[in-house]
Amino acid sequence: xxxxxxxxxxxxxGASAESRSGEATLRRGKARTNAPKVSGAAVVAGEGxxxxxxxxxxxxxxEAHEPVRKRKRRRRGHSGQAQTVDLPRAAHADRAGAPSxxxxxxxxxxxxxxxxxxxxxxSLQGRPLASGKPAVAQVASPxxxxxxxxxxxxxxxxxxxxxxxxRPPAAVSQWSNELYAALDxxxxxxxxLVAQPTRPGQFRVVDAFSRIVRxxxxxxxSGRLSAEAMDRAVEAxxxxxxxxxxxxxxxxxxxxxxxxxxxxxxxxxxxxVTVETGLELEIINRETEARLAVSGCSSLVxxxxxxxxxxxxxxxxxxxxxxxxGENRSSRLANHITHxxxxxxxxxxxxxxxxxxDVTPEVFEAMTAEVGxxxxxFDCPPLDGAADGAVPQDFHLIGTSGTVTTLAGVHxxxxxxxxxxxxxxxxxxxxxxxxxxxxxxWDYKGRAANPCIGPDRADLVLAGCxxxxxxxxxxxxxxxxxxxxxxxxGLLTDMMxxxxxxxxxxxxxxxxxxGR
Numbered sequence: 001x002x003x004x005x006x007x008x009x010x011x012x013x014g015a016s017a018e019s020r021s022g023e024a025t026l027r028r029g030k031a032r033t034n035a036p037k038v039s040g041a042a043v044v045a046g047e048g049x050x051x052x053x054x055x056x057x058x059x060x061x062x063e064a065h066e067p068v069r070k071r072k073r074r075r076r077g078h079s080g081q082a083q084t085v086d087l088p089r090a091a092h093a094d095r096a097g098a099p100s101x102x103x104x105x106x107x108x109x110x111x112x113x114x115x116x117x118x119x120x121x122x123s124l125q126g127r128p129l130a131s132g133k134p135a136v137a138q139v140a141s142p143x144x145x146x147x148x149x150x151x152x153x154x155x156x157x158x159x160x161x162x163x164x165x166x167r168p169p170a171a172v173s174q175w176s177n178e179l180y181a182a183l184d185x186x187x188x189x190x191x192x193l194v195a196q197p198t199r200p201g202q203f204r205v206v207d208a209f210s211r212i213v214r215x216x217x218x219x220x221x222s223g224r225l226s227a228e229a230m231d232r233a234v235e236a237x238x239x240x241x242x243x244x245x246x247x248x249x250x251x252x253x254x255x256x257x258x259x260x261x262x263x264x265x266x267x268x269x270x271x272x273v274t275v276e277t278g279l280e281l282e283i284i285n286r287e288t289e290a291r292l293a294v295s296g297c298s299s300l301v302x303x304x305x306x307x308x309x310x311x312x313x314x315x316x317x318x319x320x321x322x323x324x325x326g327e328n329r330s331s332r333l334a335n336h337i338t339h340x341x342x343x344x345x346x347x348x349x350x351x352x353x354x355x356x357x358d359v360t361p362e363v364f365e366a367m368t369a370e371v372g373x374x375x376x377x378f379d380c381p382p383l384d385g386a387a388d389g390a391v392p393q394d395f396h397l398i399g400t401s402g403t404v405t406t407l408a409g410v411h412x413x414x415x416x417x418x419x420x421x422x423x424x425x426x427x428x429x430x431x432x433x434x435x436x437x438x439x440x441x442w443d444y445k446g447r448a449a450n451p452c453i454g455p456d457r458a459d460l461v462l463a464g465c466x467x468x469x470x471x472x473x474x475x476x477x478x479x480x481x482x483x484x485x486x487x488x489x490g491l492l493t494d495m496m497x498x499x500x501x502x503x504x505x506x507x508x509x510x511x512x513x514x515g516r
Contacts, residue, residue, distance in 0.1 A: 178501070179206060181244055181252035182491035185281060187216035187259040187315030187348050188402075188460070190236040193488040194247060200502040201299060201331075203492055207243055211236045212456045216259040216316045220349045225263045233269075234276055241277040251499065253491045254281045257289055258316030258346065286342035289487065290319040291334040296489030297400055298333035300424055300481055301325075306394040307383045309475045312486060313401035313467050315348040315460075318371075320471065322380055332497065339380040343467075345371060347403065347460040350467065356459035357444045364440055367466035368473075375474045383475075391476055400483040402457060403464025407435045408482040409452030416451045423484035432472070432480060436465045 180203070184191045194207040213232040215225060244252065260266035260283050270281050284292075293312040301308055301323070308323040322339040330336060354367050383392055408422045411431060427435075439447065439461060448458035472480075496502065 178250040179247055180492050180495050181247075181249050181254075182488040182495075183240055183252070183254040183279070183281070184487045184491070185213075185215065185233065185237070185254075185256045185260070186487075187219070187257065187317075187346055188212060188214055189315070190215075190233060190240070191488055192240045192243065193492060194243065194249070195492050197496045197501040201493070203496065207247070209236075209240055209243060211239075214315075214348065216263075216346075216348045218352075219259060219263055219316065220352050223263065224265050225259065225269055230269050230272070234273060237273055237277045237279055241279050244279075251495050253495060254279055255487065255491070256281045256283045257487070258314060258344075261285075262316065262344075286317065286319065287340065289317075290321045290340045290342060291337065292487045292490030292494070293319055293400055294321050294323065294334045294337060294490070295332065295493045296485045296487060296491075297398055297483045298493070300398060300483050301333060303329075304394060305396065307392060308396060308398055309471070309477075310398040310400065311468075311471050313399070313403045313464050314346045316344075316346040318343040318346055318467055320375075320378070322383075324384070339378075341375075341378045341380075343371065343374045345374065345467065347464045347467070351460050351463040354463070356463055359440065359462040361440060364462060364466055367463060368469045371467050371470035372473060375470055391478060395477060397471070397475065397477045397480040398483055399468065399480055400486045401464065403461060403468055404480070404482050405484050406452055406457060406461050407432065407439075407465070407468075410438065410450060411435050414452055419484045422482055425482045427480050427482060429472070429476075429478050429480070432468075436469065439465060 179194055179196055181192065181194045183193075190209075190211050190213045192207075192209040193205060195203040195205050197203050213229065213236050215229050215233045217229045218226050256266070256270065260270060260281075263269070266283065270283070274280050290312075294310055297310060306325050308325075310321045310323060312319045319342050320340065321337050323333065323336045324338050325333075325336050350367055350370070354363055383395055405417075405422050408425050408427065409417050411427065412421060412425075414421065442450075444458055447453050447461060448455040453461055
């Protein structure tokens with residue numbers, strides 16, 4: 001028989017004491033269970049290591065009789081030094097899959113295999129179980145250190161389900177390469193828009209350009225375009241040509257309005273534009289200009305409106321269209337135009353005749369009266385429900401020009417002009433009157449200092465207000481809607497509608513819905 005206390009004495013045999021017969025192991029377990037409680041901590045030999053001798057004054061038997069809950073076990077870490085592990089923590093490792101004491105006693109021959117199998121397992125707290133072999137430090141080569149570590153398949157992120165993936169923005173459509181361009185060379189401005197159709201009746205602006213060129217400067221006095229004005233316009237058109245050359249445009253339309261229409265050398269100027277820029281512009285008539293202005297603002301006319309007067313105050317002319325909408329509303333608002341006119345007066349021509357820098361109330365009234373006389377010759381019947389001076393409830397004005405957008409910016413007291421806040425803004429009749437009086441009270445420097453006016457429009461804005469005042473007197477309305485859009489938007493809308501891009505989108509969407 002083997003002495004039961006022999007396995008607890010210091011010995012050089014080390015791990016051979018644990019591999020003895022099952023009978024000796026059972027007797028050691030009984031001795032520990034029946035031993036009285038003794039304070040202090042005992043140190044037991046770890047796996048594959050020699051046991052450490054007990055402190056002086058204590059016998060090996062007393063060390064063996066210590067309760068299990070206060071005992072500590074020593075394990076060797078990666079550094080080769082012994083590490084103290086509390087037995088309660090080791091109990092968690094047993095629940096995580098480490099071999100328990102009962103398993104060792106019942107199968108003493110298999111305990112070593114289970115320990116080796118569970119060396120790389122983790123406990124419930126996520127701590128790695130101690131390894132029986134010390135880690136061997138390996139020095140990696142610089143190339144291996146720079147190479148990315150291989151991620152096991154289990155640790156790789158799973159692909160997101162198709163239903164949860166973010167969808168592309170609604171503005172991206174199946175016509176991503178089908179761009180449309182519209183250019184408007186007016187008396188005062190040169191404007192370009194490049195857009196892509198999106199939802200029915202709408203489009204997304206891809207590129208834009210606008211520059212004040214004052215092509216009609218001096219036109220009222222001489223009847224010809226000046227050399228300086230043509231040079232400014234050609235320089236702006238070169239920028240537009242470069243923008244168009246860098247994109248694949250499906251269809252474009254480039255127009256010129258009143259300045260080229262009224263000038264003696266208008267056709268000659270357009271031939272020069274073609275030679276120097278490669279752009280071929282067409283001069284449109286006044287009726288087409290009025291219809292394009294209506295098409296560009298069609299989305300701002302609500303379903304409740306039954307009659308609208310839309311006006312576009314330009315640099316050399318002002319277009320006015322009377323719209324009456326019945327029960328059957330057409331998809332093109334221009335089809336509801338009943339009367340239209342084009343006044344041969346704009347902000348440039350009117351300010352040159354009366355002076356735009358120093359405008360007194362008397363000068364302002366004279367400009368308003370001149371435009372009023374032109375409107376008096378416009379043969380247009382009164383609006384429905386406007387008998388006895390009453391204003392119909394379903395009637396309002398729509399203004400699309402730099403004059404009305406400037407008034408809106410001053411009304412909002414914007415630190416800088418913001419189209420998103422101006423386009424579609426409603427102004428009451430009292431607010432429009434207050435803004436006109438405010439601008440009239442400022443001198444030229446005060447108007448030029450305003451961020452929504454600037455020095456380029458400081459001498460033109462009051463002439464535009466005089467044209468607006470004449471229109472308001474002819475068609476009184478309790479409110480007016482501001483539109484920061486015009487001929488370019490009308491050109492884009494008409495081209496896209498003619499090509500049927502929105503009709504194709506609607507048919508494809510219906511086909512897709514039916515397929516589902």
